[in-house]
Each structure stands twice: as C-alpha cells, then as structure tokens.
Amino acid sequence: MKHHRAHLLVCAGTGCVSCGAFDVKTALKKEIERRGLADEILVVATGCNGFCEKGPIVLVRPDDIFYQRLSVDDIPLLVEEHLIKGRPVARLMYTPPADTKPVPKMADIEFFRHQRLIVLRNRGRIDPEKIEEYIAYDGYQAMAKALTEMTPEEIIAEISASGLRGRGGAGFPTGKKWDLCRKEKASPKYLICNGDEGDPGAFMDRSVLEADPHAVLEGMVIAARAISAARGFIYIRNEYPLAIQRLDIAIRSAREFGLLGENILGSGFDFDVEIVRGAGAFVSGEETALIASIEGQRAAPRQRPPYPAQSGLWGQPTTINNVETWANVPSIIRRGAAWFAGLGTETSKGTKVFSLVGKINNTGLVEVPMGIRLDEIVNNIGGGIPNGRKFKAVQIGGPSGGCIPTELLDLPVDYESLTRAGAMMGSGGMIVMDEDTCMVDIALYFLRFTQEESCGKCAPCRIGTRRMAEILAGIAAGEGRPGDIEKLEELAWTVKRGSLCGLGQTAPNPVLSTLRYFRDEYRAHIEDKTCPARVCKNLISFAIDPEKCVGCLLCLKACPVNAIAGERKKVHVIDQALCIKCGACFTACPVKIGAVSKLTGEKGRALVPEATRATTS
Amino acid sequence: MTKKLTIQDLAAMRDKTRSLTVLRDGAGRAKVTVHMGTCGIAAGARDIMETLLEEIRSRGLQDVIVTTSGCAGLCNREPMATVEIKDQPPVKYVRLTPDKMRRVIAEHVLDGRIVAEYALAVGSETMY
Numbered sequence: 001m002k003h004h005r006a007h008l009l010v011c012a013g014t015g016c017v018s019c020g021a022f023d024v025k026t027a028l029k030k031e032i033e034r035r036g037l038a039d040e041i042l043v044v045a046t047g048c049n050g051f052c053e054k055g056p057i058v059l060v061r062p063d064d065i066f067y068q069r070l071s072v073d074d075i076p077l078l079v080e081e082h083l084i085k086g087r088p089v090a091r092l093m094y095t096p097p098a099d100t101k102p103v104p105k106m107a108d109i110e111f112f113r114h115q116r117l118i119v120l121r122n123r124g125r126i127d128p129e130k131i132e133e134y135i136a137y138d139g140y141q142a143m144a145k146a147l148t149e150m151t152p153e154e155i156i157a158e159i160s161a162s163g164l165r166g167r168g169g170a171g172f173p174t175g176k177k178w179d180l181c182r183k184e185k186a187s188p189k190y191l192i193c194n195g196d197e198g199d200p201g202a203f204m205d206r207s208v209l210e211a212d213p214h215a216v217l218e219g220m221v222i223a224a225r226a227i228s229a230a231r232g233f234i235y236i237r238n239e240y241p242l243a244i245q246r247l248d249i250a251i252r253s254a255r256e257f258g259l260l261g262e263n264i265l266g267s268g269f270d271f272d273v274e275i276v277r278g279a280g281a282f283v284s285g286e287e288t289a290l291i292a293s294i295e296g297q298r299a300a301p302r303q304r305p306p307y308p309a310q311s312g313l314w315g316q317p318t319t320i321n322n323v324e325t326w327a328n329v330p331s332i333i334r335r336g337a338a339w340f341a342g343l344g345t346e347t348s349k350g351t352k353v354f355s356l357v358g359k360i361n362n363t364g365l366v367e368v369p370m371g372i373r374l375d376e377i378v379n380n381i382g383g384g385i386p387n388g389r390k391f392k393a394v395q396i397g398g399p400s401g402g403c404i405p406t407e408l409l410d411l412p413v414d415y416e417s418l419t420r421a422g423a424m425m426g427s428g429g430m431i432v433m434d435e436d437t438c439m440v441d442i443a444l445y446f447l448r449f450t451q452e453e454s455c456g457k458c459a460p461c462r463i464g465t466r467r468m469a470e471i472l473a474g475i476a477a478g479e480g481r482p483g484d485i486e487k488l489e490e491l492a493w494t495v496k497r498g499s500l501c502g503l504g505q506t507a508p509n510p511v512l513s514t515l516r517y518f519r520d521e522y523r524a525h526i527e528d529k530t531c532p533a534r535v536c537k538n539l540i541s542f543a544i545d546p547e548k549c550v551g552c553l554l555c556l557k558a559c560p561v562n563a564i565a566g567e568r569k570k571v572h573v574i575d576q577a578l579c580i581k582c583g584a585c586f587t588a589c590p591v592k593i594g595a596v597s598k599l600t601g602e603k604g605r606a607l608v609p610e611a612t613r614a615t616t617s
Numbered sequence: 618m619t620k621k622l623t624i625q626d627l628a629a630m631r632d633k634t635r636s637l638t639v640l641r642d643g644a645g646r647a648k649v650t651v652h653m654g655t656c657g658i659a660a661g662a663r664d665i666m667e668t669l670l671e672e673i674r675s676r677g678l679q680d681v682i683v684t685t686s687g688c689a690g691l692c693n694r695e696p697m698a699t700v701e702i703k704d705q706p707p708v709k710y711v712r713l714t715p716d717k718m719r720r721v722i723a724e725h726v727l728d729g730r731i732v733a734e735y736a737l738a739v740g741s742e743t744m745y
Contacts, residue, residue, distance in 0.1 A: 003673050005666070005683035007641050040670055040683075061641045062648070062682045086653040086685030125641055135627060136634035144624045258621030266623050 004042040006083060009059040009124055013048025013210050014203070014242050015364075016055035020071070021045075024056045027075040032083070041083060047211020047246070049124035051111055053363035054094060059106055059124060066106040067092045097361045097383050111362045114381050116343065118351050119327045120367045123211040128246050131253040134214040140259055142333035146222045147267040150333075152182060155226040159329065161337035163349030168194055168285070168322030169400060169426045170502070171348070171415040174329075177319060180309040182227045184317035191224050191232035191273075192313065192320040194290055198237065198282035199398025200449060202429030204353040205323035207365050209236065209243035212327065213250035217260065217273065219329030224271040227319055232273040235290055237280040247275060282399075282453035285427075286501045287312075287320045289455065300455045301501035322427065324353055344370035348414035352425065358395075358432040361386050368413070375409040378432060389434035393517070397426025399446045399453075400506035402513025403439065422513035424506065438535035439518040440525050444472040446510035450503060461504030464495035468511060478538040480526035489515065530601035537581045541604040544585075546571045548595035555596055558588035576607050636679030645682040647726050650699040654688025660695035661714075668715040669698075672722045681726060694737065700725050709737040 010016075010025045022045075029043050049057050054068035058078075065088045067078065074092055081087045093102035094109055103109050117123070126133035134140070146155050160175025181189060193216060197205040209216060220232050236244055251273060254260040262270045276294050283289045284299040291313050293299040312318025328350060332340045341349045348370040354377065357363050361383035368377060378384070378394060385391050393403040402423035404411060411417050415425050433442065451465040468491050471484055492508035499505045515522060524530045531539040544555070544564075551569040563579045566572030572595075574585065589596040599607065622630070639645050651657070651666045666685070673681055689697050694711035700721060701707040708731055710721055717735050724730045 003637060003670070003679065005670060005685075007638070009641065040666070062645070062684055083685070084653060085655070085658070085687060086651075087687040126638075132630060132634045133638060135631050136638050138631065140627055141631070144627055148624065256620075263621075265627065266621075 004040055006041045006063070007061045008041060008043045009046050009049075009061060010043060011047075011049035011055060011057040011059075011124060012045035013052070013055075013207055014240075015048065015052035016057055017242065019055040019069075021056040023072050024058065024070050024075065027072040028058070028079070031075050031079045035079060035084065037079070037083060044127045045129070046124045046126060047122070047128045048207040048365055050115075050120065050207075050365040050367075051094075051109075051362065052365065053361070057124075060088075063088065064105045064107055066094055066104070066109060068094045097386070110383065111364065111366070111381055114372075114376060115367050116351050116369045117367050118331050118340075118343075119208060119215070119324055119353050120211065120365070121331070122215065123207070123365075126212070128211055128213055129249050131214060131250065131257060131259075134212070138334060139214055139330075140218055140265075142330040143218045143221050143259070144265055146225055146333050147265060147269050152226045152228065155222060155333065156182060158333060158337045159226075162332045162340040163337075163344070163347075164325065164328055164332060164340065165348065165415065166322060167324035167328070167352065167425075167427070169397065169424060171425060174321065174325055177309060177321070178223055178226050180307070181317050181319045184310060186317055187228075188231065188316055189227055189229040190313045190316055190318045191220050191227070191229045192287075192290065192294070192308075192318060193220060193232065193234040193273075193326055194285065194287065194320055194322045195234055195236035195240070195243070196278050196280075196284040196290060197240075197323075197427060198280065198285055198453070199400070199427055199429045200446075201355060201357045201395075201431045202398055202427055203355045204365065204428050206240045206243050207355075208323050208327050208353070209240070210246050213243075213247040214254065215327040215330055216247075216323055217250060217254055219326035220273060221260065221264065221271050222329050222333055223319060223321075223326075225269055227317070229319070230270050230272070232271065233276050233294055233313070234273055235276045235278055235284070235294060237278045237284070239280050244275060244277065251275070281455075282450070283455045283501070283503050286503055288501065290320070291318065298455075300457045301503070303500060324428070345412065345414045347416055352413065352428055354428045354430045356382050356430050356432070358430075359385055359389065359434040359437070360432040370414050371412045373409070374404060374411045374413055377413065377430070378409065382432065385432070385434045389436060391432070392435050392437055393433045393439070395423075395431040395433065395442065395446075395510070396429070397424035397506075397509075398429040399450045400424050400502065400509055401426045401429070402509045403433070403442070403517060404513075405517040407517075422509070422516050424509065436533055436535070438476075438531055438533040439514040439521045440472065440476050440531070441533075441535050443511045443514045444469065444476055447472060447507065450507040454503060454507070458498070458500040458504060460495045460498035461500065461507065464491055464498075465504070465507050467491055468495070468508065472511070475522060475525045476531075476536045476538070478525065478529045478536070480522075482526065484526055485515065485519070485522055528601060529605075532600070534598045534600050539604070540581060540598055540600045541576060541607045542574055542579060542581065542583070542585055543597055543599055543604075543607050544572050544574055545595045545597060548593060550593055550595070552590075552593070554588045554590070555585035558584040560584060574607075639680060639682070646680040646703050648682040648684065648701045649722075649726065650684050650686050650701070652687070652689040652695065652697040652699070653685040654692070654695075656688055656692035657695045657697065662696040664715055665696045665698060665713050665718050668718045669722070672719055676722075676727075678726075691737070697737070702726070702729060710735045711737045 164174040165171040289299040289301040308318040556564040
C-alpha cells in the first residue's frame with residue numbers, strides 16, 4: 001500500500017453487488033488509469049455500507065462525499081469533475097425523500113447520522129479481504145490483550161460486566177453462557193458461530209460477515225481462550241456465497257499471520273476454526289438443530305436441558321453464539337465493559353443491528369443504540385413511508401416476532417419492551433408495513449413460512465401450525481366463521497407452550513400480535529366479508545368509474561386476462577367473471593385520472609354478476 | 618507474506634497501515650488542498666499535485682491528506698494550494714511552482730512556519 005490522495009470506497013456488499021457494484025468498480029479503476037491517476041487514487045472494495053436502497057454506492061474520502069445509484073456511464077464524469085477538477089457531482093449525490101437539495105456528505109445524511117457503530121464500525125471503511133486493513137483499525141488488539149494480559153475468569157467477568165446479551169434473538173447473557181461452559185470439566189470443548197440467518201427480510205449476519213469477517217474470528221478466539229476450546233465452527237447457510245468467500249479468505253490470512261492455528265501470537269494458545277455450510281433450513285438457526293447439522297445429522301432440535309454449554313457438539317461442552325454477538329466481543333475487551341455498558345438501557349446494553357425493509361424510503365442495514373425509540377428508526381433513519389402512504393405496523397423479529405402498531409411507535413427498542421409489546425428482538429429483521437398491508441394476510445404469510453420450515457419432530461408445531469394456517473387461509477378467503485378467532489388463539493397458546501424448540505414456541509407470535517392490535521381487521525374478514533386493506537383477493541374487486549375513465553386503453557393493455565372491454569376514448573368496463581384481481585389495471589391507470597378503484601364489502605359485491613354471487617359471498 | 622506475527626509485529630503493522638488509511642477518516646495532522654478549477658489546471662496545478670504527492674512519498678509523510686477543490690476565485694494567481702494544519706487557520710498559497718511547493722511542505726507542513734512570501738492570506742472558502 002502507498003500514500004494516496006483519495007480513497008474511493010466502493011460498497012461490495014451483496015445488495016450493491018447485485019446492482020452492479022463490481023462493474024462500477026472496474027469502470028472506476030479503468031477511468032482512473034486512463035487519466036493517469038492510478039498512483040494518486042486508490043479504489044477499495046468494502047463490505048456493506050448499509051444504505052442498500054441506494055446502491056451501487058461509492059464514498060470518496062477524505063472529502064466524505066457520498067455517491068449513490070451509480071452506473072458505469074456516470075464514472076467518466078465523476079472522475080473528471082470530482083477527482084481531477086475537485087468539483088463534487090451534485091447529480092450523483094443523495095437527495096432526501098422530502099427534499100430537492102442533495103446532501104453531499106455522508107456524515108450529514110439522516111440515514112447515517114442517528115446510527116452508532118460498534119458491530120459495523122468497519123463497514124464501508126476497510127477492505128474485508130485485506131487483513132492488514134482490519135489490523136490498521138485496531139484489529140486483533142483485543143485478542144492480543146485477552147491472550148497475554150487476561151485470565152479466562154477476567155475475560156468472562158469483562159463480558160458479563162458489559163451486559164452483552166445474545167444477539168440471535170432470545171437475549172441470554174453472553175458472559176453467563178461462557179461461564180457455564182468454562183465450568184464444565186469435560187474436554188475437548190467447542191465454539192460455534194451461528195450464521196444461519198433465515199428470517200424473511202433479515203440480512204444482518206450476512207452483512208457483518210461480508211464487511212468484517214475478522215471481527216467474528218477475533219471474538220471467537222477470545223471466547224475460546226475463556227472457555228479453553230481449541231476448535232470452532234462457523235455455520236453459514238449456503239445462500240450466502242459472498243460471506244462464505246470473504247470468511248474463507250479471512251480465515252486463511254489469519255492463519256498465515258499466526259492469528260489462528262497453533263501458538264497464536266506466540267502466546268502458546270492454539271485455536272482454529274472451520275466453515276460449515278448449511279443447506280438453508282430455518283430450523284437450523286435453533287442451536288440444538290444446528291449442532292445436529294454440524295454432526296452430519298438431519299437438522300432437528302432436541303430437548304433442552306442439557307444445554308449445549310453442558311452437552312453440545314458430539315456431546316461435549318459447546319458455546320454457541322450468533323454472528324453479531326461474536327462481532328461485539330473484540331470492542332468490549334479492547335475498550336472495556338464500562339464503555340459498552342454506557343450505551344443502551346438498564347437491561348439492554350450496547351447497540352443492535354437491524355435490517356430495515358418493507359414499505360420504507362431508506363431500506364438498509366442500521367446499527368442503533370439499544371433503547372432508541374421505534375419512531376426514530378422508522379422516520380428519522382428510515383425516512384418514513386414512501387408514496388405518501390401511512391405507517392401501519394412494523395414486524396420485528398421475523399416469524400418469531402410480532403407486529404407493533406402505530407400507537408406504540410414511541411416504544412423504546414430493547415429486549416423487554418419488545419417482548420411486552422408482543423414482538424421480539426429476534427435476530428433484528430424489521431419489516432415496515434403501510435396502510436395497504438392486510439394483517440390477516442401478513443399473519444398467514446409468516447405462519448405458512450414457519451409451517452413449511454417446521455422440522456416435524458413434535459406434534460404441536462407440526463400439526464398446530466398447519467391447522468392455524470388453514471384457519472387463517474379460510475379467513476383470508478372470506479370463509480371465516482364465528483369462533484375462528486377463539487380457535488386460533490387456543491391453538492396459538494398450545495403451540496407456544498407445547499413445542500419442543502424455539503421455532504414452534506415463537507411461531508404463533510405473528511398471529512397473536514396481529515390479533516392483539518388488529519382484531520377488528522380479523523372481524524371484518526369473518527363477519528363483514530371485507531378486507532379493510534383491500535388485499536385478500538376473494539374479498540375485493542376492481543371497478544372503473546365511468547365518470548373518470550378517459551378511454552386511454554392503458555388498463556386494457558395491462559390486463560393479462562383480457563377482462564377489460566373498451567375502445568379509445570370510450571368508457572372501459574371490467575368483466576368481473578374474468579377478472580383475476582391482479583391489480584394490473586389499478587397500477588396502470590394514471591394517478592391523476594384515478595378511474596380504477598379497488599373495492600371491498602357491499603360495493604364490491606354489487607359488481608359481481610348475480611349468477612356467481614351466491615358462491616363468492 | 619507468510620510470517621507468524623508477534624504482538625510487537627501486530628502493533629507495528631497497525632501503525633503502518635493506519636497511517637495509509639488515515640484519510641478514510643478525513644482527519645490527518647495536515648491537509649493540503651490543490652485548487653483544480655480549469656484555470657488552476659491550465660496554470661499547472663497538476664504539476665503541483667504531482668510534486669506534492671512525490672514529496673509526501675519520498676519523505677514518508679503519513680499524516681498529510683491531499684485533496685482537490687475547484688477554482689478558488691483568484692484565477693490570475695493560480696496555481697494555488699491551501700494548507701491546513703490541525704487546529705490552525707488555513708493558509709492559501711498563490712502562483713506556486715514545484716520548487717515553491719517543496720518549500721511550503723518543508724517549512725509549513727513539517728515545521729509549522731508559514732511561508733509568508735508565497736501566502737495570499739489566511740482563510741479558506743467553505744468546502745463540502
């Protein structure tokens with residue numbers, strides 16, 4: 001590495017890569033060479049920058065100029081204007097949703113301004129494939145300290161004092177987990193990193209592994225020393241090829257530098273890790289199922305206790321933590337428990353990484369202090385709801401979590417508050433929903449997911465989730481009967497209490513939380529046969545307002561089943577018998593004309609021809 | 618490199634690489650901005666930039682950030698550069714030549730003595 005006058009940090013997380021980040025990087029390098037600037041300007045591929053919505057992203061340092069949604073065609077102009085003439089290109093900068101003026105500096109962009117980075121401190125800053133860059137930002141210093149200056153008891157005391165709790169979802173105190181394992185007499189002991197992230201809409205673990213794989217490795221070596229383990233395993237689902245590739249490079253370079261393997265840093269301590277690829281089954285995220293999978297068996301959970309700390313991998317004491325938990329460890333050891341505990345709430349310390357997705361302007365990965373109000377995440381960082389729609393709920397914690405409604409937007413985000421509100425920290429997926437979301441439909445979506453992912457070992461989960469999904473599907477189809485809600489609730493509590501593992505115990509949460517906050521919506525489906533959000537196909541219909549229709553043919557052309565009749569400049573009509581309710585006509589009709597409307601209830605039913613009405617209502 | 622590191626090696630590697638990545642944090646001890654508007658480039662700002670980077674390289678300076686900006690508004694005094702030492706007001710140098718640039722680095726950037734005879738004034742335009 002040489003001294004350069006500018007570093008161009010190209011985001012190479014999966015999100016940006018899929019939008020063409022590698023092509024942008026190649027174009028940048030080519031243009032810089034063509035202009036004879038190769039000695040002055042360095043192009044660096046970094047891990048996920050977080051602002052996935054705006055990819056491909058390039059950050060120019062030291063100027064701190066944030067360029068977004070770049071294409072290969074933008075590159076010559078960018079190099080000429082910014083790097084040669086020193087005039088940052090306003091056209092390629094980020095403009096907030098409610099504004100017309102771009103915000104040039106990354107530090108001034110709302111999305112980044114409210115974040116506090118511990119786990120993601122190196123995101124968008126270092127090249128994750130170069131161990132020297134991790135070392136440059138104090139990498140492996142905590143490990144050196146733990147190996148040479150601290151006893152295992154001191155390491156565990158530090159982690160306990162920090163208040164760090166498991167970031168995989170349940171929030172078990174990390175120090176306590178390690179201590180239980182350390183006290184076990186049996187040998188050998190093992191360490192596992194749980195990188196099986198399967199929640200719909202969640203990508204925290206993937207991004208951490210892609211952006212800063214060494215942080216996870218360093219955390220594991222520190223724990224290995226604390227519980228005296230010599231071998232560790234990192235379990236990642238095979239759908240995460242870039243994470244696996246970067247981690248593989250990290251492991252090999254750490255071995256080369258003597259930071260993994262025998263006699264680490266000359267301290268006499270030996271520890272090595274290997275990657276285990278999972279086939280991508282949601283139940284593998286459950287720790288006993290994950291252990292079975294590493295052992296080469298089918299990923300089915302088993303009864304606890306004994307806990308993995310007592311009897312885990314191959315019956316040996318095993319410490320298993322989530323990717324994000326491991327990535328927190330080096331900073332705590334290096335900067336001290338008090339520093340970490342200084343951020344967060346009484347019972348939830350430090351920060352939490354969330355993947356912010358759904359109906360939100362700024363989709364991406366965010367790290368925020370524990371205790372931040374939900375409203376700040378949704379409106380300040382997330383930039384609110386697009387297209388002028390209203391916020392309805394946010395689903396936190398994926399299929400294991402629940403929906404938090406508008407009334408609770410003031411809720412502080414910590415383990416206890418979320419659980420009290422009927423949701424769950426989970427691994428940190430946050431799916432924002434607007435007024436066009438039907439809560440029955442959402443509950444059904446998550447329940448079908450868990451039902452399909454259930455391993456089938458225990459009856460409550462196998463049969464219970466299936467029955468619940470059937471009832472929900474009936475309600476959504478307009479076939480709900482009085483008593484369905486009570487039946488759903490009874491089943492939900494049975495599945496929750498009777499299931500063997502976390503998957504079944506949390507599977508009913510989306511149903512229970514939507515019933516808690518949106519019971520009226522269920523009732524509307526069952527009693528009035530209406531879908532207030534106008535989503536459930538059997539309960540809605542589309543109609544063209546003859547007063548507003550200008551006969552532009554747009555809806556007619558968009559209809560995939562030729563259900564619309566009409567001629568240019570003449571009023572169009574939808575044949576309800578042919579309509580499949582895909583909504584293509586609704587989308588196609590220009591907003592300012594607004595002739596197509598989505599109806600539910602009496603009005604909608606009136607459109608259905610007499611002959612078919614008997615069967616659909 | 619297949620070297621097994623010791624703790625001392627680790628610290629040395631951190632310090633060395635850190636100095637090369639310092640500009641990613643936007644904070645060095647000193648920052649030199651070469652004004653590269655059309656006028657600046659026409660007057661030879663590129664030579665100034667090359668001299669600057671060459672000096673930094675050959676002297677092994679690791680805490681100096683070099684950046685560019687557009688026209689500073691005094692086109693008849695180009696090429697120009699602004700030197701900012703941490704916690705001190707920026708100083709603008711005008712009608713630079715490679716030799717003058719070398720002297721500014723030696724005296725102002727390294728020793729902290731402003732080269733008054735090349736300086737225009739103390740102050741800087743607001744940049745983003």
